[in-house]
Amino acid sequence: MLAREFSHHRQGIARINNGSFGSCPRSVLEAQQRWHRQWLEQPDEFYFGPLEKGLRASREAIASIIRAPDVEEIVLVDNVTTAAAMIAQDMAWGFLEKRFHPGDAILMLNCSYAAVKKCFEAYAVRAGARIIEVELALPILSARQIIDSFQRSLEQAAKSSTTIRLAVIDHITSMPSVVLPARDLVALCRDAGVEQIFVDGAHAIGNIELSVEEIDADYYSSNLHKWLFAPHSVAFLHAKAKHLERLHHPVVSHNFKLGLFSECSWVGTRDYTSQLAVTAAVEFIDGNLGGLSSLIAFNHRGAMAMAEMLAAAWGTQCGTCAELASSMAMVELPAKLEVASEEAALEMRTRLRREFGVEVPICFQAGGSPSANSKSKRSGTAYARVSHQIYNKLEDYARLRDAVKSLAR
Structure with missing residues (x-):
């Protein structure tokens, strides 16, 4: 079954980067094509019937997975960056309408996803906000380290009388990949008086168990094309009812001011x-x-087993403990590779692809703590982010293992 479902993958590539783009099975692509044929056959009829019903069914399926009590608080968008733009746009209006004041802050991680960070720079910072960054560096051995980092930033803001209007919390950071204790961080921010909280869960749905009701953020968004096998590209935004009236799709079309669902369900042809x-x-x-919970557990076990195998073979370490990993895990690369900058990390990634047929993201972290086995005096550490999905096989990771060992001689 799996061979057929993923037969469109290029042969001869060790594809251990599901985290970036996901992979849609053949049967789901065929279902998408059936929808597309319906549209082509009679678009007028499709617009006034199947489209709205189909979008409603998708939202209801998402509500069930993320344990959202009200489907009306869920809208569909292209990706998490689109959802971030909606929230950043509302932040900008807060400054323009004098609800916020110049210098009011947005709290986010130093390693928050660059596109999301740029959304807030493009809208909110230009309107008067400033960004406070929480420092996060590998290795991370406990959730306590993460909570303490947020606590220090909140305390420093309080000492300087800075008002934090919004906290952006990654549920699973992208690079480096770490599962954050989102519920604890939301509670911490609320206790510190942060007005609104957006959890960027781009990698979450299909990757970890998820309950937006328990997390209790004002906004939560996740991509469905990464770990839930949906076609490219689709994401959801869950927003508490009290915020829905203020949010608008960044692409303005006919349904402007008819409610967020209406705006998102028709963004033009x-x-x-x-x-x-x-x-x-x-x-x-x-x-x-066997259901989503079985898939999540299977991929987490696989990611950790392969990460530990690679770390042992290279004489390095994993970037986090198992509890802070998902279906993605960070593995320190050998110092002999001499990856000492972001540019060198990209060059190494390209070399692994072109020379060895291995697709894996490489992350360089300035500072940090190399493994005890490393004799390097580097001012930073390089990591590989390995993903595990049902189509992966042991030989995919063995190819990465052997490629790195050969380059590190």
């Missing part, structure tokens, strides 16, 4: 089939993989 195929992705998981 475009292809909505990735959003409509969400239910097919859920059916693929339930019908073939």
Whole structure:
């Protein structure tokens, strides 16, 4: 079954980077194509019937997975960056309408996803906000380290009488990849008087168990094309009801001011089939993989087993403890590779792809703590981010292991 579902993957590539773009199974792509044919056959009829019903079914499926009590608080968008733009746009209006004051802050990680950070720079910072960064560096051995880092930043803001209007909390950071204790961090920020909290869960749905009700953020967004097998590209935004009236899609079209769902459900003539195929992705998981919880547990075990194997072979260490890893895990690279900058990390990634047929992201972290086995005097540490998905095999990781050992001689 798996061979057919992922037969569109290029042969001969060790594809251990599901985290970046995901992979849509053949049966889900076929369901998407059926939706597309319906649109082509009679677009007028499709617009006034199947489109709205199909989007509603997708939202209901998401609500069930993320344990959201009200489907009306969920909208579909292209990706988490679009959701971030909505929130950043509302922040900008807060300054323009004098609800916020110049110098009011947005709290976010130093390693928050660059596109999301740029959303807030483009909208909110230009309107008068400033960004306070929470420092996060590998290795991370406990959730306490993360909570303490947030606590220090909140305390420093309080000492300087800085008002934090919004906290942006990554549920799973991208590079480096770490599962953050989102519920604890939301509670911490609320106790410190942070007005609104946005959890960027781009990598979360399909990767870890998720309950937006328990996390209790004002906004939560996640991509469905990364770990839930949906086609590219589709994400959801969950927003508490009290915020829905203020939020608007950044692309203004006919449904402006008719409610956020209406705005998001019609952003002009475009292809909505990735959003409509969400239910097919859920059916693929339930019908073939034993349900989402089984898939999550399987991939977490696989990611950690492969990360530990690689670390042992290279004489290095994993970037986090197992509890802070997901279906992605960070593994320190040998110092002999001499990856000492972000540019060198990209060059190493390209070399692994072109010379060895291995697709894996490489992350350079300035400072940090190299493993005890490392004799390097580097001012930073390089890590590989390995993903595990159902199509991966042991030989994929063995190819990465051997490629790195050969380059590190």
